[in-house]
Amino acid sequence: MDFLDVILVLDSTVRLSIPLILAALAGLFSERSGVFDIGLEGKMLAGAFAAGAVGAVTASAWLGLGAAILASIALALVHGFASITQRGNQIVSGVAINFLAAGLTAFLGFAWFHRGGQTPQLPASGRFQGLVLPGAETVRDVPILGPIYSELISEHNLIVYLGFLAVPLTWWIVYRTRFGLRLRAVGENPAAVDTAGISVTWLRYQAVVICGLLCGVAGAYLSIAQSAGFVRDMTAGKGFIALAALIFAKWRPWPVLGACLLFGLLDAIAIRLQGVALPGIGEVPVQFMQALPYVLTVVLLAGFIGKAIPPRAGGVPYVKER
């Protein structure tokens, strides 16, 4: 594996990490407010389908992105209604959202496009294309830095850059704004927020809607940026890997970036290593690499490498003490 191979693997790491980063940050907002969300997968899938469908019909990437966000927020509001207003079980609600999304996207896709659940191939205008950063062509031949800039940093689509930007932005919102202070407080002790004269319900709904928004963008990335259309179950467990990354990051923005890049790298290496025998080890089964993020998360949850302590009020509907 030479230098260019490394660059290529890192490049694909970036591409594979973006939906994870967006979805994990989505989960961060929701879970920091005390609403557990195992429905990231479903919301992403709904977003991917909405983007693919609207993108195909209108040939506009922006309308596709808007549709993705709306579809994902709609599901987020269902989750909010069940968990916040009705004080239902948040896990059960998340499971329901995942099935609703899996069923509806396949069902509607089948009914509308008659392609066994796929949406039609998108025209170029229906997709987010790679952006060539200024100077990328001129520095391409510079050793080391050239390929890094032109291959790794340049030529990604808009959502990739948005995804990376979302990390510091999330950090700033969570730790440096009034909303962030209240968000963190309501996930730890909603009664303290309530008695401080702030509506727990409204605050949690805001968090859930932000979660929907980010999941929608993540979904749109899959169908109209990374690929050129929606296919059935195209999230393929990425929502759960994002959840795993969120836990791995202990619900903090910068570590979320790290965890998602790690999981993205594992995925990139798995693709790269398919059928390649490593010296001394032999061929690493691709399934092993696929299972690794889940295994790592279980090991983390077991407390063998640090302890993941979720927001204290997470998963518990807010009921006033009597």
Place this chain on the structure above:
Amino acid sequence: MQGEDLKGEHTEAADRPPAIDLTGIDKSFGAVHANRAIDLRVAKGTIHGIVGENGAGKSTLMSILYGYYQADSGEIRVDGRVVDIQSPDDAIAAGIGMVFQHFMLVEPFTVLENVMLGVEGGMRLAQGAAQARRELQRLERDYALEVDPDAVVGDLPVGLQQRVEILKALYRGAETLILDEPTGVLTPAEADHLFRILRQLRDQGKTVILITHKLREIMAVTDTVSVMRRGEMTATVKTAGTSPEQLAELMVGRRVLLRLDKAPARTGDPMLELNGVSLTDERGVTMLDDVSFTLQAGEIVGIAGVAGNGQSELLEVISGIRRASAGTMRIDGRPVDILHSADAARQRRIRLAHVPEDRHRMGLVTAFEANENTILGYHDDPAFANGLLLDRAGIRGHAVERMEQYDVRPPDSRLKTENFSGGNQQKIVLAREMERAPKVLLVGQPTRGVDIGAIEFIHRQLIAMRDAGAAILVVSVELDEIRSLSDRILVMCDGRIIGERGPEASEQELGLLMTGIAE
């Protein structure tokens, strides 16, 4: 008597407008009528006590004033103006602050962040932070309430956490400060310090409403006191013109027996012996520190102490719920391993019974039918088995018998336990733990949340058990209860037993010991 007193109060307060004026406040939770047509006037610049038994409706009334609950009917006036308080936000705007019994703090936050929450002073935290810090420091100075603004609240001792709560209220511009049972978690010395703060607040023109069920505190610090009983306001009187006896009678509705009639203890063999028992929890905090004592057959030993000084952990170690980290224990002369395994079932087999401090959390599975709870912990007794299965008819029959014997109402063994009142639930636990004539009986907070009639019944049952030869250990935060039940009193502080007294020891003497001033 009610009308008379209120009138007296009204004319006296006429020269100063009442800070708080409640009329006809009514509130029900389901069938529980928590507040019935309550009238209350609190004069400006006074410390006004509200006293009553647990469940009398004090906290509900004050939570309504603070907007945490909404009244079903009634009117609230602040400084003479009618205000519509729908949420804590409205109450804060009306200049009302509240320190809840369970602190409303975000533990991972700093003091400053907790104080700022809800009044951040801008979209960005940085906008308001400097201002908030200055204001906080000014308040700390003005009211002698020093706390490090950058300390993480979860790391502070309870006394300081309470200060943060008071600072929070003052920071929001509270003119009237409500404190709900503020001394439950404090040592007498800390409580006295709190009272000094409250007096100072009053002297600077603030109005303080103090909710408590402890008459000592009412007498010590209030100017006026209102008494609540079963959701009603029974009287409002000047503190200077009343006595604890009169207040107690108003609280309970009839004269209370503060002393139980009982014969001197006739003690027998040592039944429970603890030697050097220590407990360090997972976080490395010492919960029990070298506890040693002996409990003999036929005596009641009371453990006095401020809540949270190791009493709960002591009961949990003795009863086999939790492992100790050092020490030995013998029951009826036989050693019991408390270091390597915790198994409550083993302790039960050697006839140690345990009425836990919190029946909801521990003593009962409230979602079970009553009969299922009458065998909790004894469910592997062959008497309740029918081959491999449980003998359900037998269990129900046994439950009905016990429920009748202990006067549990209604004696319906199929009723879900959560549908019984607190007193009747406690009787179910007592019936279960007492019926097997245990050698050692541990009782935590025997009468917490239990009405007066049931308290007498429970106390008499305990004395009867003692006279039948049981060794009984009672843990209670009610000094009165400890003093009237016990033959000997051990005082706990910081996980250590720091002294032993007879039942004749005065409340002051015990109180001083509880602060940790060893002999």
Place this chain on the structure above:
Amino acid sequence: MTGTTPAPQTPTKARRSARRRGRLPAWIDFGLIPLLNLAAALLVAGLVVLFIGENPLDAVQILVWGALGYGEGIGFTLFYATNFMMTGLAVAVAFHAGLFNIGGEGQAYVGGLGVGLAALALDRFVPWWVTFPVVIAGGALFGAAWAFIPAWLQARRGSHIVITTIMFNFIASALMVYVLVELLTPQGAMQPETRTFETGGQLPELGWLFAAFGLDIGGAPLNITLFVALAACALVYVLIWRTRLGYEIRAVGFNPTAAVYAGISTVKITVIAMLVSGALAGLMALNPVMGEQHRLQIDFVTGAGFIGIAVALMGRAHPVGVVFAAILFGILYQGGAELAFEMPAISRDMIIVIQGLVILFAGALENMFRPGVTRIYNVLTGPGRAPGEAKAGA
């Protein structure tokens, strides 16, 4: 306290929701309200059908006919219901211990490995009734083993079982693909699947039984696993409500602190309940692997583990409820296949939509209809005491 308290449901929460629930007669609690939840789910599903321009009433008619209108349909309905009974029971048993086992899918998948290995080892040498107890043991054992690690981690280390079982579903999927592709697929085969079992590895079908009652179930693969499932329902009832172990499981589920006080080991009960749950899920594999395909294939569980969640929620975690809910989903599954054939615009994914809606209405929104029903019930039963307000004694 040894170990950590497992249940996602804290005692206070249980108490509160129980209080809010009030007291309604059992026929409302276990009959009317689940039916209302189902009705709401079907109504929304009907709107979705309307949305794509098809007639929902026609769809219902085709669906019901496809599932119950003729012998083969009934046979397939019961075949699918058998799967859902097992996975529904698995989820239900864990519920009673206060645990949410989302890992039924993975446990069933790995259970299939146990079934398949046992069948491959014996099918050439002995008749099916000798293989039968061995494959039951194999499926239960492998399913239970796959549930053991999440259970142990929850009980001992406090790792949230919902998350770990989700992770284990994915790990199971990777593991099974590896095992099938690399180890069990015969040389030269095109599909990643084991060889077809001989007769010693095939479970008897039940056509003859139904034929005795004049019903021809045609090619439906309904087999004796149905009886295994029904027996499991009865055993789970006895276990939960009639035995000491069941008493301990329910005590831990309702209030783990009280259970520790009572000398019940929450670690032990958490692990045992999950082992039983995993074993039940693992037994589900009998039906498709030995009753239908007679070989172990990739993805043979096809979501049955997840449908178990909907079945357990709708059946209120009671075996009788589970049987009814499983049959209902059997109807949806078989009728949905028929529907996809008759109305090409409606694909079988409709079932997944309905499954999601049932989980939503019967699970997450279970309290939505209750206040209204309680109010109506109070009005109808006269102005006497309102349920839930009858605080006994004083």
